[in-house]
Amino acid sequence: xxxxxxxxxxxxxxxxxxxxxxxxxxxxxxxxxxxxxxxxxxxxxxxxxxxxxxxxxxxxxxxxxxxxxxxxxxxxxxxxxxxxxxxxxxxxxxxxxxxxxxxxxxxxxxxxxxxxxxxxxxxxxxxxxxxxxxxxxxxxxxxxxxxxxxxxxxxxxxxxxxxxxxxxxxxxxxxxxxxxxxxxxxxxxxxxxxxxxxxxxxxxxxxxxxxxxxxxxxxxxxxxxxxxxxxxxxxxxxxxxxxxxxxxxxxxxxxx
Amino acid sequence: xxxxxxxxxxxxxxxxxxxxxxxxxxxxxxxxxxxxxxxxxxxxxxxx
Numbered sequence: 172x173x174x175x176x177x178x179x180x181x182x183x184x185x186x187x188x189x190x191x192x193x194x195x196x197x198x199x200x201x202x203x204x205x206x207x208x209x210x211x212x213x214x215x216x217x218x219x220x221x222x223x224x225x226x227x228x229x230x231x232x233x234x235x236x237x238x239x240x241x242x243x244x245x246x247x248x249x250x251x252x253x254x255x256x257x258x259x260x261x262x263x264x265x266x267x268x269x270x271x272x273x274x275x276x277x278x279x280x281x282x283x284x285x286x287x288x289x290x291x292x293x294x295x296x297x298x299x300x301x302x303x304x305x306x307x308x309x310x311x312x313x314x315x316x317x318x319x320x321x322x323x324x325x326x327x328x329x330x331x332x333x334x335x336x337x338x339x340x341x342x343x344x345x346x347x348x349x350x351x352x353x354x355x356x357x358x359x360x361x362x363x364x365x366x367x368x369x370x371x372x373x374x375x376x377x378x379x380x381x382x383x384x385x386x387x388x389x390x391x392x393x394x395x396x397x398x399x400x401x402x403x404x405x406x407x408x409x410x411x412x413x414x415x416x417x418x419x420x421x422x423x424x425x426x427x
Numbered sequence: 428x429x430x431x432x433x434x435x436x437x438x439x440x441x442x443x444x445x446x447x448x449x450x451x452x453x454x455x456x457x458x459x460x461x462x463x464x465x466x467x468x469x470x471x472x473x474x475x
Binding site: 222223225226227232233234236237240241244279280283286287290291294295297298396400403404406407410411423 | 429430436439440441442444445446448449450452453456457460461464467468471472
């Protein structure tokens with residue numbers, strides 16, 4: 172082996188090294204079980220606080236306990252979209268293969284949380300508002316988010332060449348980003364049946380401390396779960412796409 | 428502790444259908460995602 176190795180400063184981390192699917196594959200495999208284990212512990216703790224520690228709500232009775240799944244899911248639906256669009260944009264800018272794989276790996280989890288947010292919201296709206304659904308700005312823009320995820324996945328599935336599918340999906344994902352601030356600020360910009368934010372960085376949460384704690388533990392649990400699921404899915408995608416490379420052939424021949 | 432009995436816990440103050448309907452679908456979907464990941468992983472590991 173002679174000249175071909177690039178020289179880097181000894182202390183600088185070469186981030187592009189981790190942009191290679193081959194180097195990221197074992198890293199993702201080592202990290203995913205830890206995130207999954209932390210997620211399981213946090214789900215258990217969050218549900219315990221949510222059902223056994225947090226008190227009954229004075230106005231809504233027990234129906235408010237849907238909050239422990241609704242708010243985390245709604246936040247994840249927006250956050251995963253931002254992460255997906257970020258990786259899609261990085262892929263377009265630097266033409267790195269792994270970025271496109273990350274975007275594709277995030278989409279199904281994002282769609283899952285969007286559906287959960289809509290579903291739990293509907294089941295919460297019925298007893299508190301008297302209706303399963305209303306076409307107000309918050310609900311409509313969240314439904315649009317679900318269609319953006321579906322559109323992203325359908326578009327990628329329809330294009331055979333994965334690199335072209337990455338590019339087409341990236342354009343769609345980046346255009347769709349405008350919907351995220353619309354969802355987030357819809358309750359301020361328009362008159363919505365949906366209530367305004369109960370939690371903000373600027374003021375204290377407008378709920379009991381134990382309710383808030385339970386909700387934030389569930390938020391963290393959903394974060395950890397999403398990271399674990401996406402890392403696992405990106406490992407599947409790497410194996411599927413790099414099937415013909417030498418290192419995958421060697422990996423598949425090695426008994427695990 | 429909020430609940431006097433198991434029946435009270437499941438009744439959720441009359442909102443059992445809405446509360447448990449939310450949680451049941453959530454965890455069913457998460458289980459489905461994990462199952463589909465396991466299938467995809469196995470297929471990616473074996474098909475060559």
